Amino acid sequence: MKKINFVVLASLALLALLIAGCSQTPTGEVVKKEEVIKIGFIGPLTGDAAVVGIGEKNAVDIAVEEINNAGGIDGRPLQAIFEDGKCSGKEAATAAQKLINIDNVKIILGGACSSETLGAAPITEANKVILFSAFSSSPDITYAGDYVFRTTIPDTHPDLIGPLLHYIAENKRIAIITENSDYAIGIRKGLKEQLPSFNVDIVADERYASGEKDFRTYLTKIKSVNPDALFINVATSGNTPGLIIKQAAELGMDVKIYGNFLLFAPESVELVGDLLEGAKVFDAPLLDKSNPKADAFMEKYNSRYKEPFSFWDAGARYDTVYITKNALEECGEDTDCIRDYLYDMDWYLGTIGKYKFDKKGDVLGIKGAVKELVNREAVLVEYSEAVIR
Amino acid sequence: MSIVVQLLINSIIAGSIYALIASGFSLIYSVAKFMHFAHGAVVTVSAFILFFFAGMLKFPFWLSAILTIIFAALFGLLMNLLCYRPMRKRKATNAVLLIASLAMFILFQSLMIAVFGADIKTVRLGQISTGLNVFGGIITELQIIIVLVSVILLVLLWLFMKKTRLGKAMRAVADNKEVAQTVGINPEKIYNITFMIGSAIAGIAAVLIALEQNVEPNMGFSLIIKGFTGAIIGGIHMVPGAVLGSYLLGLVENFGIWFLPSGYKDAIAFVLLFIFLLIRPQGILGIKRGVNNK
Numbered sequence: 001m002k003k004i005n006f007v008v009l010a011s012l013a014l015l016a017l018l019i020a021g022c023s024q025t026p027t028g029e030v031v032k033k034e035e036v037i038k039i040g041f042i043g044p045l046t047g048d049a050a051v052v053g054i055g056e057k058n059a060v061d062i063a064v065e066e067i068n069n070a071g072g073i074d075g076r077p078l079q080a081i082f083e084d085g086k087c088s089g090k091e092a093a094t095a096a097q098k099l100i101n102i103d104n105v106k107i108i109l110g111g112a113c114s115s116e117t118l119g120a121a122p123i124t125e126a127n128k129v130i131l132f133s134a135f136s137s138s139p140d141i142t143y144a145g146d147y148v149f150r151t152t153i154p155d156t157h158p159d160l161i162g163p164l165l166h167y168i169a170e171n172k173r174i175a176i177i178t179e180n181s182d183y184a185i186g187i188r189k190g191l192k193e194q195l196p197s198f199n200v201d202i203v204a205d206e207r208y209a210s211g212e213k214d215f216r217t218y219l220t221k222i223k224s225v226n227p228d229a230l231f232i233n234v235a236t237s238g239n240t241p242g243l244i245i246k247q248a249a250e251l252g253m254d255v256k257i258y259g260n261f262l263l264f265a266p267e268s269v270e271l272v273g274d275l276l277e278g279a280k281v282f283d284a285p286l287l288d289k290s291n292p293k294a295d296a297f298m299e300k301y302n303s304r305y306k307e308p309f310s311f312w313d314a315g316a317r318y319d320t321v322y323i324t325k326n327a328l329e330e331c332g333e334d335t336d337c338i339r340d341y342l343y344d345m346d347w348y349l350g351t352i353g354k355y356k357f358d359k360k361g362d363v364l365g366i367k368g369a370v371k372e373l374v375n376r377e378a379v380l381v382e383y384s385e386a387v388i389r
Numbered sequence: 390m391s392i393v394v395q396l397l398i399n400s401i402i403a404g405s406i407y408a409l410i411a412s413g414f415s416l417i418y419s420v421a422k423f424m425h426f427a428h429g430a431v432v433t434v435s436a437f438i439l440f441f442f443a444g445m446l447k448f449p450f451w452l453s454a455i456l457t458i459i460f461a462a463l464f465g466l467l468m469n470l471l472c473y474r475p476m477r478k479r480k481a482t483n484a485v486l487l488i489a490s491l492a493m494f495i496l497f498q499s500l501m502i503a504v505f506g507a508d509i510k511t512v513r514l515g516q517i518s519t520g521l522n523v524f525g526g527i528i529t530e531l532q533i534i535i536v537l538v539s540v541i542l543l544v545l546l547w548l549f550m551k552k553t554r555l556g557k558a559m560r561a562v563a564d565n566k567e568v569a570q571t572v573g574i575n576p577e578k579i580y581n582i583t584f585m586i587g588s589a590i591a592g593i594a595a596v597l598i599a600l601e602q603n604v605e606p607n608m609g610f611s612l613i614i615k616g617f618t619g620a621i622i623g624g625i626h627m628v629p630g631a632v633l634g635s636y637l638l639g640l641v642e643n644f645g646i647w648f649l650p651s652g653y654k655d656a657i658a659f660v661l662l663f664i665f666l667l668i669r670p671q672g673i674l675g676i677k678r679g680v681n682n683k
Contacts (some may be wrong), residue, residue: 048507180652207652211611213602214406216399217643218651224392239509239603250529252519267509271603275517 015043025246037076037328039278040099042085042092042120048236052112055308056134056317057082058242060109061086062300063321073328085111089119091217096120107132109270109317114138114182121145128335132324134316139186142360147335149342149361151316151352152284155366156190160368165198167182168229168258168372175204175227177218177244182233187260188233203227208238214348215247229256237265264371264378283308284312285369286380287351294351319350391525396643398526404639405539408632410616411595411623412543413587415631418620420563420583423483427468427490429613430497431588435461435595436503436604440510450514458592465588465660467582468493494609501606510604535597542593550628557581618662624672633673
């Protein structure tokens with residue numbers, strides 16, 4: 001029996017080799033393939049954060065199609081190769097290896113999750129490949145490397161969270177509950193640094209592990225110090241925000257609620273929308289309809305796909321493909337030249353506003369917004385002047 | 390609000406949820422002698438079935454709950470008949486059965502994502518409102534029901550095992566399968582019944598936990614981890630031990646994070662688990678067995 005199995009296995013392996021051998025392209029086709037300019041993409045296409053990655057993928061598809069219909073880059077068509085980073089540093093590192101070593105890409109659009117960008121950055125740096133993120137907001141990415149760029153403001157940056165702090169300043173005593181993750185801990189750090197200058201005391205500072213369902217004792221601790229306000233600092237949009245708010249209400253806590261943008265994720269609004277009424281969060285700004293580029297993009301997106309998790313993220317990703325195109329036209333696939341092009345780029349008017357990159361590859365010109373939940377809708381309270389610069 | 394009372398209430402609610410999982414898990418372990426981790430998948434799938442009946446088909450809640458519990462019992466029975474029994478016939482070791490149970494866990498969890506999607510489902514009986522004040526602590530009606538159901542169910546299970554013929558037969562198989570066979574007990578039949586009872590308890594747990602914590606595809610994982618921890622602490626060989634361990638776990642976790650930084654909640658649970666595995670692996674109520682210990 002065992003012998004037969006071995007024979008079967010061996011012949012299968014041989015067959016696989018044969019097929020692989022046959023599919024090798026004849027020389028003529030290889031030359032033709034080189035005409036295509038390949039760019040890589042890393043984002044969460046499966047798992048909890050898939051909504052984010054798929055929104056970005058759709059935006060890339062739209063932009064690549066537009067560029068190719070308009071004649072490509074100096075006549076060469078653009079081709080995006082999509083890899084699933086699964087919102088994990090390890091997966092993103094593997095994906096970056098594959099894109100660089102097998103597909104020979106010189107530019108990778110990604111990641112979406114900060115962990116992906118941080119996971120891929122050491123590999124892209126070592127290979128002098130551009131890593132261009134639209135949505136990763138971890139402060140650490142500022143120092144991730146010379147070839148790393150992003151269109152998002154870092155979490156703790158005063159431009160992002162600052163506008164909300166003016167509203168939090170209406171309270172004297174605030175409690176913070178934070179998920180143990182890079183993203184949420186970055187925000188917690190920003191709050192602890194910036195709130196004292198607004199004369200707000202942090203009276204409780206609780207942390208919980210991702211996946212926690214029972215917040216009663218965390219909330220009992222918070223309730224015992226009588227805060228005026230609660231900052232809910234989640235890192236995942238799923239069940240958690242709703243459970244925290246439900247259990248706080250059950251314990252009879254009467255506090256004003258603040259948080260990051262995940263608090264207004266559709267699931268939370270559906271679960272505890274009534275209790276969230278009047279809560280305020282910081283978020284990346286909405287796309288401004290008065291900006292013709294943003295308007296045209298949203299219309300095109302909506303005609304093909306259902307609404308993305310964040311139009312801002314999809315728009316930013318769409319912009320990055322065009323910025324990449326401009327860079328490729330200027331430099332070809334010389335990544336040192338592309339890097340310098342991006343550092344020296346003049347103000348670019350895209351869907352998310354008018355912006356450029358600073359000397360660390362972070363974005364300049366984009367500001368955060370404050371949103372309030374009114375009748376179960378996230379309404380913009382304060383708008384950034386990014387578009388009207 | 391009296392802090393100690395509130396912490397006690399928080400501990401009892403958490404302990405009751407752990408105990409609902411641990412009791413079925415340890416019941417199956419004590420009789421079938423392997424770790425049936427797919428017990429967590431029984432909870433997940435049952436919670437989705439509850440959502441299917443109550444949320445999608447809009448059946449009355451009580452009917453949905455009963456159908457869910459019946460489903461859970463049959464689901465457990467099928468797991469035993471279609472997966473574990475053929476393996477036992479081929480003289481599979483307990484380690485193989487354990488791996489099979491993990492495989493089923495992953496299979497059914499993924500199946501729920503494929504069928505129902507990865508988003509959160511809710512089954513709710515009323516509006517969210519402030520709980521009742523009991524001796525200075527706050528507890529909601531649903532949480533009182535969870536605690537009561539958990540306690541009553543576990544007393545009934547204990548009486549069943551002690552007093553009825555069937556319960557005695559289950560204990561006999563648990564004690565020594567070969568000797569039980571010689572007095573005319575069919576172990577396969579007892580395994581079937583054990584899986585049905587254990588899984589029905591998982592079904593009841595699924596109904597209560599779905600109401601309290603909503604329904605999501607990965608809910609079974611954290612539940613089975615905590616249930617397993619509770620069972621080990623109290624003594625996995627016997628249901629009362631597993632229940633006791635679950636309440637102890639709830640107490641230690643909730644009082645622990647009052648004094649320690651709250652990020653350490655899971656660390657507290659696992660430190661407790663390690664202490665027991667090192668010093669008293671048979672659990673609080675477990676008896677050290679000599680030749681009988683398999």
